[in-house]
Every structure is written in structure tokens, then in C-alpha cells.
Amino acid sequence: MATPAHRVQASLPPALADTGKIAWRRAAYARRALLLLAVLLQTATATYFMLSVLPYNGGNWIEVGMAALFAILFCWISVGFWIGVFGYLIRHTGGDPHSLMRQQDAATLAATPMARTAIIMPIYNEQIGECLGRLKAVYLSLQATGQLEHFDFYILSDTREADIWLDEQAAWASLARELGAERRLYYRRRPLNQNYKSGNVGDFLRRWGKDYPYMVVLDADSLMSGTALVMMVQLMQRHPRVGILQSSPSLLNGQSVFARVQQFSNQLYGPLFTTGLAAFQLGEAAFWGHNAILRTQPFMRYCGLRKLPGWGLFRGPILSHDFVEAAYIGRAGHEVWLEPELPHSYEESPPTLVEELTRDKRWAKGNLQHLWLMLRSRRLKLAHRMAFLNGIMSYAASPLWLAFLILATIAAARMVIWPIDYFPDPYQLHPVWPEWEPLRALALILVTFSLLFIPKFLAVFDTISHERSRSFGGLLRLPVSMLLEMLISALLAPIRMLSHSRFVLEALFNVQLKWAGQNRSGESGWLEAIINQAFGTLLALSWIAFAYWIDPMFFLWSLPVAIPLIFAAPVFVILSRTQAGQRLRRWGLLTIPEEVNGSQLLHDVNHNPIQHRPHGKLSAFETAIIDPRLNALHRAQARHLAGDLRRQRLQVLAEQCWAEGAQSLSVSERSLLAKDAPSLAWLHRQVWQASADSHWGRLLRRA
Structure with a gap:
């Protein structure tokens, strides 16, 4: 009997499908x-103008280096400018006719049969109550569509510490009972967490991949509506060549000032840039690792990631796997699409700049690894090689900018410290009178800034023309919010530049990273911020002191970069404050549509939490031993660890735990006991036979 996927695939004539493929290509x-033409012409003109600004017009190696770095950075900015402009034009001409959403009408899409789909959420040391609260909102939203029967949910844990993963299991069981989803909501913690998130997904596919035509990947902070999930499955059903369909997640639920700035910027400017990006990529888009649906069989067949065979940074597991998986599935002949018009796809911003930079440290190393794949992998699509380059430049732009500032400082110092060379060319007949052109430099800076800010103003025009200004606070508050966002972004740019430059250097020297879960809530303390930014502050103070000694005019030019670095610690602390963020929301500043118009998903996350509660004064490990229901649950999830030596060690540890309490064991020892069902059963029996004045007897009274 044919599956729904087979029926839909058969309903699409091959000739018609080929015509659509040729059209979008x-x-x-x-x-x-x-x-390419627009970027190269713009960059060539700006670089020529840059040479005219320099004292020797590019006549020495310092100025040649400055011009080369400027050309690379200006090209990078120019690409973003034209993507934003193109996105604006598409949104104001009725949308992109080549996008997946517009290749069939709404009625045809709604009538498309569904197929069995797994929704997986890999987690690692997450705050499980918040994490499963988001998953609960997704579940309820799918239930409201009437299509829940086609979806199963998998929580895939890589957590190592017993107190955390025991709490995960308890929360999962509680949520499954609450939703009546015992046969639809599953939890697995793999025993060996190799290859990070991609290894976790691979473990799922080896076990259950054959059971599902499609797989939706969510991050721990992801949130998607049932409508979006159903539409994604239907689009995959109607377009059998598509291997990955990536939605465009918006940021929401930010509490701190930093998170609110990020989500305001993302929701106001994001539609233009994602629309433009999707229009240039079409069926050769990138995969962002979450809020996306994948065709399971080709993903399993073509997207296995081998370890890099090179040296240093380019040896070992691939850290940023998503772009690579998109490139591999594209190489196999399948399409990868970014669809900006899919509704209600969300994620959350890191709450503080510290957390963002901690995440960026991992991403920088992972993206720089793509240089090996970009240059060495065979038969990759040019668009996917460019996606690798785009990810590399996201971090490499910072050390290039820093190098430009260093060369500019050296060039300015030469004019003061070293004798002026009027005859830099030994064969020239007439002297060269070196002279800075401050007015031309100012004009060039204004042009560069216009490339950064024009797309933002176009985004505001787009919002107003689509009558969405009320969703961002109204016509009066929207410009104020925009100015506040641009001011904070300008303050953060030098801080990110210096941090990313350090991350790139550490990656190139293959400094080992610690794999840890993300802190998705909390504020930055003063001591943490001061220590984190002490080097940058001292460096900026030294730089502007040297700049003032060289030339007061150069000192003034250095202030926009130096001041944010000098005051980085207060910036870190102030932007992390949730109270200030909520005050801005009450004032109607930095608001987003979901806050103004309401959102059932956001309401469920904030006002309909899961029923699981923390264990009070007891640890999750102690509760797992004492509570009869939870002990039975954890024993069912545990194994019978084999081997005479291991059994002897487990017995010694269990007796120590019984005699001296759980605190006498190390983290690894508690994890070993928690993984062994007989040990959990023995400890449970012993505890309930304990005398009232014993350690475990006292814990029983507190439970």
C-alpha cells in the first residue's frame, strides 16, 4: 500500500518538476x-577612493595593507547591503515567485496528506523546566491543529551529571503524564556523548530513523507553532527533491535589555535580510541546525560527518555541522531551501553579552574549520562554498578590522615619529608631499555607514508600509526604539570585534574548548564583567593615550572604537539587567509583535509551565533513591551493568552512599550508581529500612 509520500510524489509529473527546478536555477x-557585479563595482570604487585618502596614495606596504583590508571588509558590508535592498524590493513586489511557499496555492498545500514525523530536541545540561515548557507549548499547538497523530517527540540528552539527567527523566515522565503522551513523548540519554550534537542526532537516526520519513530538529530554546510544523511537512510532501527545509526563526521572550535589543533588531530588520538571502540562495540554502525539517533517508545516507584528517584546528570532529550537512545533501542532488514566509518559528536570544560571546567562541572555531571543507571537499555546490565563506567571515572580519586599526595607527605614527620620505620611489623626479585627506576620509566613513544603516531604514519603511508599526510600539516609539538599538549596537561592535579576534586566534592555535550547556537566564555580575573585559579596557586606554600623543585629530577618530571598550564592563552589566529590560517594555520600547498582539505560544511558555517541580531541599539523586515512584522510573530507564569487577565496585559505592550519604561520592560515582538499576533498587530498600536518627532517616522526614 502506498504511503502518503508516495502518493504526493506520484502526483507531480517529472517534466513539470524539472521545469520548476530549471526555473529557480x-x-x-x-x-x-x-x-556579484554590484558588489565588485561598489568595492572597487570605494577602494580607489580609500587610496586617495591615504598620505602616500598606497605608495608603501602599510597603505597597501590598509587598502587590501578595507577592500575585503567593504566587500563584506556591501554583500549585506545588497541582500537587504533586494529583500526590500521582493517584499514590495508581491514576494518571490520561486519560493517554495508560492509554488502552490494555500488550498493545494492544505489538502496535501501528512506523513509520520519525528520532532527531536537534543539537550545538554539545560534548565529542564524551561526547556520542556517550550516543548509542551509546541505539543499543545500541534494538538490544536488536529494533526498531532502524525508526530512523535524525542528528548535526546547528552547530560553527564546524575543530578541533572535524573531531573530530566523526572520532568519528562511528569510531562508525558500531564499531556497523556506516554506513547508519543520519549526520552533517551545516550551512554557515550561522542561528536557533540551531530553525534546525538546520529544516534537517534541509527535507532529510529527508518521509522520516520521526516525529522524536525529543535534546539532547547526553540519554539514552533503547530501550523508551521504541519506546513513544513506538507511542503516536503509536495517537493520530493527537497532534502532540508529551513524556517527563519525570530527571537522572542527576551527579558534583559540585551535580549530585548537582539529580538527587536531580529524581528524588525530580519525579514528583509532573510527574504533577500533566500532569494539569492533559492534551492541551495544553508541549514542552521534547528527549526528545520529534514528528509530522513537522504540525510542518513549522505550527511554522515567524518572527522577532519588535517592538523590542529582541522583535525577531529566537525564542530559546526549544520552548514556541512546542507552542503553534503546538496552535493547528493537534493535541494535545501530557506523559507522566510513560514509563520511562528522562534528561538531565544542569550540573556547577556557574556553568554553570547561564550557561544560565539564555540561557533568561531567550528566555522573556521569550514575553510578545510571549502577548499578540499569535492563536488560541493558553489553556493554552499560561499555559505562556508560567509560563516568564516562572520568571525574573520573582526581580526581584519583590528588589523586595519593597527595599520592605521602605524601609518599615523610614521607621520610623527619617523622622518617623512619625500622620495618613496628611487626613480621619481619630483617629491611626494604626504597628506591625510580628513574630509575625504569623513565622506568615505559616511558612505560605509550608509551601507550599514540604509537597510535598517528600509526595514522601517517596510514595517510602516505593511501596517506593522503598531506591533513595534507605534509610529512614535518605533523610531526611538530604532535609535536605541543602533546606539547599543554601536557600543557592542568594538567589544565583539576584540572578543572575536581573540576567538579566531585561539581557534587557529587549536585551543581546546569546554563543551558545556548554555546559560539561558541570569544576569552578569560586576566582578565577572570587569575580569572578562579588563584586557580590552587597558588596551583601549593605552591606544587612545598613544593616539593623543601622535595627533589630537587621530585621537578623536579613535574615540568611537575606544570608548565602548573602556566602558565595556558597565555595558555588560547594564545590558544584562532584566528589571531594566522590563521597564523598557512597559514604556513601549523595543517591543515586538508577539508582545503587542499576543501569542498563544508565548502565553503557554510563560503562563502554562510543566507540572514538574524541583526536589526541594533534596538533590535529584537523593530523591531518585527515596521516592518510590521516581525510583521505579529511574530503574526502568537504567541498565544492569555487567562484569564482576564493576559489580564489586558498584556494591562498594552503594554501601558508601548508604553509610555516609550521597555527598561522600564524586559526580562520576553518583552517575555510575544512577545508571545501574540493581544499585538503585538496593539503596531504595535500605533507605526505607533506615532508623529515624540516621542520615537517610532524616532525609526521609524532609522529603
């Missing part, structure tokens, strides 16, 4: 050629 080639 022609459009992609034409658009990319136009983008």
Missing part, C-alpha cells in the same frame, strides 16, 4: 551574477 544564476 536560472533565477539563482541571474540574481547571483547581478549581486
Whole structure:
């Protein structure tokens, strides 16, 4: 009997499907050629103008280096500018006719049969109550669509510490009972967490991949509506060549000032840039690792990631796997699409700049690894190689900018410290009178800033023209919020530059990273911020002192970069404050549509939490031993660890735990006991036979 996927695939004539494929490829080639031409002309003009600003017009190695770095950075900015402009034009001409959403009408899409789909959420040391609260909101939203029967949920844990994963199991069981989803909501903690998140997903696929035509990947902070999930499955059903369909997640639920700035910026400017990006990528888009649906069989067949065979940074497991998986599935002949028009796809911003930079440290190393794949992998699509380059430049732009500032400082110092060379060319007949051109430099800076800010103003025009300004606080508050966002972004740019430059250097020297869960809540303390930014502050103070000694004018030019670095610690602390963030919300500043218009998903996350509660004064490990229901649950999830030596060690540890309490064991020892069902059963029996004045007897009274 044919599955729904087979029926839909058969309903699409091959000739018609081929015509659609040729159409979008022609459009992609034409658009990319136009983008390349615009960027190169713009960059060449700006670089020529830059040379005219320099004292020797590019006549020495310092100025040549400055011009080269400027060209690379200006090209990088120019690409973003044209993507934003193109996105604005598409949104104001009725949308992109080549996008997946517009290749069939709404009625046809709604009538498309569904197929069995797994929704997986890999987690590692997460705050499980908040994490499963988001998953609960997704479940309830799917239930409201009437299509829940086609979906199963999998929580895939890589957590190592017993007190955390025992709490995960308890929370999962509580949520499954609450939703009546015992046969639809599953939990697995794999015994060996190799290869990070991609290894966790691979473990799921080896066990259950054959049971599901499609798989939706969510992060621990992901949130998607049932409508979006159903539409994604239906789009995959109607387009059998699509291997990955990536939604465009918006940020929401930010509490701190930093998170609110991030989500305001994302929701106001994001639609233009994602629309433009999708229009240039079309069927050769990137995969962002979450809030996306994957066709399981080709993903399993083509997206296995081997370890890099090189040296240093380029040896070992691939850290940023998502772009690589998109490139591999594209190489196999499948399409990868970014669809900005899919509704209600969300994630959360890191609450503080400290947490963002901690995440960026991992991402920087992972993205720089792509340089090996970009240059060495065979038969990859050019668009996916460019996606690798885009990810690399996201971090490499910072040390390039820093190098430009260093060369500019050296060039300015030469004019003061070293004798002026009027005859830099030994064969020239007339002297060269070196002279800075401050007015031309100012004009060049204004042009560069216009490339950064024009797309933002276009985003505001787009919001107003689509009558969405009320969703961002109204016509009066929207400009104020925008100015506040631009001010904070300007303060953060030098801080990110210096931090990313350090991350790139550490990655190139293959400094080992610690794999840890993300802190998705909390504020930055003063001591933490001061220690974190002490080097940058001292460096900026030294730089502007040297700049003032060289030339007061150069000192003034250095202030926009130096001041944010000098006051980085207060910036860190103030932006992390949730009270200040909520005050801005009450004032109607930095608001987003979900806060103004309401959102059932957001309401469920904040006002309909899971029923699981923390264990009070007891640890999760102690509760797992004492509580009869939880002890039975954890024993059912545990194993019978084999081997005579291991059994002897487990017995010694169990007796020590019984005699001296759980605190006498190390983290690894508690984990070993918690993984062994006989040990949990023995401890449970012993505890309930304990005398009232014993250690475990006292804990029983507190439980």
C-alpha cells in the first residue's frame, strides 16, 4: 500500500518538476551574477577612493595593507547591503515567485496528506523546566491543529551529571503524564556523548530513523507553532527533491535589555535580510541546525560527518555541522531551501553579552574549520562554498578590522615619529608631499555607514508600509526604539570585534574548548564583567593615550572604537539587567509583535509551565533513591551493568552512599550508581529500612 509520500510524489509529473527546478536555477544564476557585479563595482570604487585618502596614495606596504583590508571588509558590508535592498524590493513586489511557499496555492498545500514525523530536541545540561515548557507549548499547538497523530517527540540528552539527567527523566515522565503522551513523548540519554550534537542526532537516526520519513530538529530554546510544523511537512510532501527545509526563526521572550535589543533588531530588520538571502540562495540554502525539517533517508545516507584528517584546528570532529550537512545533501542532488514566509518559528536570544560571546567562541572555531571543507571537499555546490565563506567571515572580519586599526595607527605614527620620505620611489623626479585627506576620509566613513544603516531604514519603511508599526510600539516609539538599538549596537561592535579576534586566534592555535550547556537566564555580575573585559579596557586606554600623543585629530577618530571598550564592563552589566529590560517594555520600547498582539505560544511558555517541580531541599539523586515512584522510573530507564569487577565496585559505592550519604561520592560515582538499576533498587530498600536518627532517616522526614 502506498504511503502518503508516495502518493504526493506520484502526483507531480517529472517534466513539470524539472521545469520548476530549471526555473529557480536560472533565477539563482541571474540574481547571483547581478549581486556579484554590484558588489565588485561598489568595492572597487570605494577602494580607489580609500587610496586617495591615504598620505602616500598606497605608495608603501602599510597603505597597501590598509587598502587590501578595507577592500575585503567593504566587500563584506556591501554583500549585506545588497541582500537587504533586494529583500526590500521582493517584499514590495508581491514576494518571490520561486519560493517554495508560492509554488502552490494555500488550498493545494492544505489538502496535501501528512506523513509520520519525528520532532527531536537534543539537550545538554539545560534548565529542564524551561526547556520542556517550550516543548509542551509546541505539543499543545500541534494538538490544536488536529494533526498531532502524525508526530512523535524525542528528548535526546547528552547530560553527564546524575543530578541533572535524573531531573530530566523526572520532568519528562511528569510531562508525558500531564499531556497523556506516554506513547508519543520519549526520552533517551545516550551512554557515550561522542561528536557533540551531530553525534546525538546520529544516534537517534541509527535507532529510529527508518521509522520516520521526516525529522524536525529543535534546539532547547526553540519554539514552533503547530501550523508551521504541519506546513513544513506538507511542503516536503509536495517537493520530493527537497532534502532540508529551513524556517527563519525570530527571537522572542527576551527579558534583559540585551535580549530585548537582539529580538527587536531580529524581528524588525530580519525579514528583509532573510527574504533577500533566500532569494539569492533559492534551492541551495544553508541549514542552521534547528527549526528545520529534514528528509530522513537522504540525510542518513549522505550527511554522515567524518572527522577532519588535517592538523590542529582541522583535525577531529566537525564542530559546526549544520552548514556541512546542507552542503553534503546538496552535493547528493537534493535541494535545501530557506523559507522566510513560514509563520511562528522562534528561538531565544542569550540573556547577556557574556553568554553570547561564550557561544560565539564555540561557533568561531567550528566555522573556521569550514575553510578545510571549502577548499578540499569535492563536488560541493558553489553556493554552499560561499555559505562556508560567509560563516568564516562572520568571525574573520573582526581580526581584519583590528588589523586595519593597527595599520592605521602605524601609518599615523610614521607621520610623527619617523622622518617623512619625500622620495618613496628611487626613480621619481619630483617629491611626494604626504597628506591625510580628513574630509575625504569623513565622506568615505559616511558612505560605509550608509551601507550599514540604509537597510535598517528600509526595514522601517517596510514595517510602516505593511501596517506593522503598531506591533513595534507605534509610529512614535518605533523610531526611538530604532535609535536605541543602533546606539547599543554601536557600543557592542568594538567589544565583539576584540572578543572575536581573540576567538579566531585561539581557534587557529587549536585551543581546546569546554563543551558545556548554555546559560539561558541570569544576569552578569560586576566582578565577572570587569575580569572578562579588563584586557580590552587597558588596551583601549593605552591606544587612545598613544593616539593623543601622535595627533589630537587621530585621537578623536579613535574615540568611537575606544570608548565602548573602556566602558565595556558597565555595558555588560547594564545590558544584562532584566528589571531594566522590563521597564523598557512597559514604556513601549523595543517591543515586538508577539508582545503587542499576543501569542498563544508565548502565553503557554510563560503562563502554562510543566507540572514538574524541583526536589526541594533534596538533590535529584537523593530523591531518585527515596521516592518510590521516581525510583521505579529511574530503574526502568537504567541498565544492569555487567562484569564482576564493576559489580564489586558498584556494591562498594552503594554501601558508601548508604553509610555516609550521597555527598561522600564524586559526580562520576553518583552517575555510575544512577545508571545501574540493581544499585538503585538496593539503596531504595535500605533507605526505607533506615532508623529515624540516621542520615537517610532524616532525609526521609524532609522529603
